[in-house]
Amino acid sequence: MVDFLFYILVIIFEFINNSANFWLPVVLVYVFWKVWIAYIQADWISKLKWILLEVRLPKEVFKTPMAMELVLNGLQQPSSGNKLDQYWKGRVPDWFSFEIVSVEGSIRVYIRCLSKYKNIIEAHVYSQYPEAIISEASDYTENMPWDNKSEISLWGSEFALTQPDPYPIKTYVDYGMDKGYVDEKQRIETMAPTLEFLGSMGKGEQTWIQILVRATRGEGWKAEGKELIKKLMHRDDKDDDKAVTTRLTKGETDVINAIERSISKPAFEVGIRGLYFAEKGKFNPANITALLSTFKQYSSHNMNGFKPGYGLTVLDYPWDDFRDIRKKTILKSLFDSYRLRAYFYEPYKRKPFVLNVEELATIFHFPSGVAETPTLARVDSKRSEPPANLPF
Missing domain, CATH: 1.10.12 (Lyase 2-enoyl-coa Hydratase; Chain  A, domain 2)
Known part of the structure; x- marks a missing residue:
C-alpha cells in the first residue's frame, strides 16, 4: 500500500x-x-488627503430621513478614471466614512472624506439642514492608546447582511417616517435605540460605529435583483404577468414590491464595523450584546437584516483560539482598519454589501428631536443672517 x-x-x-x-x-x-x-x-x-468633519446637529430637526437621502445622492462618485488611471496610476473609486462616536456617553457625528469633497458635503448638508454646523476636527482615533498589551479592553465586530443584496432592509419608508405628522411626538425615530445605547456609555467607556461607503460600479446588483424577482414569481419569460400575480401570496407580493423599489434607486457598496473600548475594571459584557443589536430595528423576517460578520463573534469556544492568537490578530485588524478607514482595498480588503440611498439614509441620518438623548451634540441656538441693510 x-x-x-x-x-x-x-x-x-x-x-x-x-x-x-x-x-x-x-x-x-x-x-x-x-x-x-x-x-x-x-x-x-x-x-490622498483626508479631512474629518464634525457635524453638530440642529436642536430641532423636523425633516424626514428623505433629506439625508438627497444628501447621499450628491455623494455618488463612482468614477475611477480610465484604464490608464486604474492599471498604471492605481486610481481607485473614492469613498466616505460616516461615524457616530460615544466617548463616556458624549456623542459626536463625523464625516471623513477627501479634502476635495469638503465644499460639496457642506453644500449638500446645508441645503437640507441649514441650521447644522460643520467644522474640521482632529482625529479622535489618535487619542486611543490601545494595543494588545494595553490595559484597555477592546471588543469589536463588522456587520453583514442576513440575505443576498437585493433583499432590502426595513427602511424609514416602511416605518412611515416619510409622512408628515401633525404631532411631532408621534414620529418614530429609527436611530433612537442606537443613540440611547451610545449615550449610556459610562466613565472609561467608548463606542465607535463606522459606516464606509463608495458608489456602486455597474448594474450587476440590479440585474441580480431582477433575477430574484423572477425567481420569487416562479415564472419564466413565457409566463403571463397577470396569471403569475394571481398565484402569489400577499407576503410574496410585498417582498417583490420592496425589491423593485430598492433596485430603482442609486446605491452604495457599504461596510459597517463597531468597536467597544473600556478601561481596566470598566468592561461591561452587556454592551457587547447592545452593540450587536444596534441595527436590529432594520431587520425583517421575510426580507433582509444585519448580523455579525468578521470579528470576535467567530470565536465561540476556548479551543477555537490557542493562547488568544486569533483574538489578538482580529482585534488588531479591526482597530487598524477602523483608524485607516479601510475596507475596500488591501491590506484590509473586505467584501462589501449593497445598500441603496433609502436604506443608507435609514441607518445614518440626522435624528429628529424625538431622539432626546441629552449627550448628543446639537447646536444650542439658530443661526441667523445679518440684516440686508447693515451699513459697512
Whole structure:
C-alpha cells in the first residue's frame, strides 16, 4: 500500500514538473498582476488627503430621513478614471466614512472624506439642514492608546447582511417616517435605540460605529435583483404577468414590491464595523450584546437584516483560539482598519454589501428631536443672517 502511494506521488510530481513550462508562466503572470495592482493602489491611497468633519446637529430637526437621502445622492462618485488611471496610476473609486462616536456617553457625528469633497458635503448638508454646523476636527482615533498589551479592553465586530443584496432592509419608508405628522411626538425615530445605547456609555467607556461607503460600479446588483424577482414569481419569460400575480401570496407580493423599489434607486457598496473600548475594571459584557443589536430595528423576517460578520463573534469556544492568537490578530485588524478607514482595498480588503440611498439614509441620518438623548451634540441656538441693510 505504501509503495502504491509512493508510486502515485511520483507520477503526480513528474506531471507537474513536465508541464511546468505551460502553467508556471501563467501563474507567475497572475501573481505579478495581483501584486502590481495592490502596490499601485496602495501608492495612490497613500497620497490622498483626508479631512474629518464634525457635524453638530440642529436642536430641532423636523425633516424626514428623505433629506439625508438627497444628501447621499450628491455623494455618488463612482468614477475611477480610465484604464490608464486604474492599471498604471492605481486610481481607485473614492469613498466616505460616516461615524457616530460615544466617548463616556458624549456623542459626536463625523464625516471623513477627501479634502476635495469638503465644499460639496457642506453644500449638500446645508441645503437640507441649514441650521447644522460643520467644522474640521482632529482625529479622535489618535487619542486611543490601545494595543494588545494595553490595559484597555477592546471588543469589536463588522456587520453583514442576513440575505443576498437585493433583499432590502426595513427602511424609514416602511416605518412611515416619510409622512408628515401633525404631532411631532408621534414620529418614530429609527436611530433612537442606537443613540440611547451610545449615550449610556459610562466613565472609561467608548463606542465607535463606522459606516464606509463608495458608489456602486455597474448594474450587476440590479440585474441580480431582477433575477430574484423572477425567481420569487416562479415564472419564466413565457409566463403571463397577470396569471403569475394571481398565484402569489400577499407576503410574496410585498417582498417583490420592496425589491423593485430598492433596485430603482442609486446605491452604495457599504461596510459597517463597531468597536467597544473600556478601561481596566470598566468592561461591561452587556454592551457587547447592545452593540450587536444596534441595527436590529432594520431587520425583517421575510426580507433582509444585519448580523455579525468578521470579528470576535467567530470565536465561540476556548479551543477555537490557542493562547488568544486569533483574538489578538482580529482585534488588531479591526482597530487598524477602523483608524485607516479601510475596507475596500488591501491590506484590509473586505467584501462589501449593497445598500441603496433609502436604506443608507435609514441607518445614518440626522435624528429628529424625538431622539432626546441629552449627550448628543446639537447646536444650542439658530443661526441667523445679518440684516440686508447693515451699513459697512
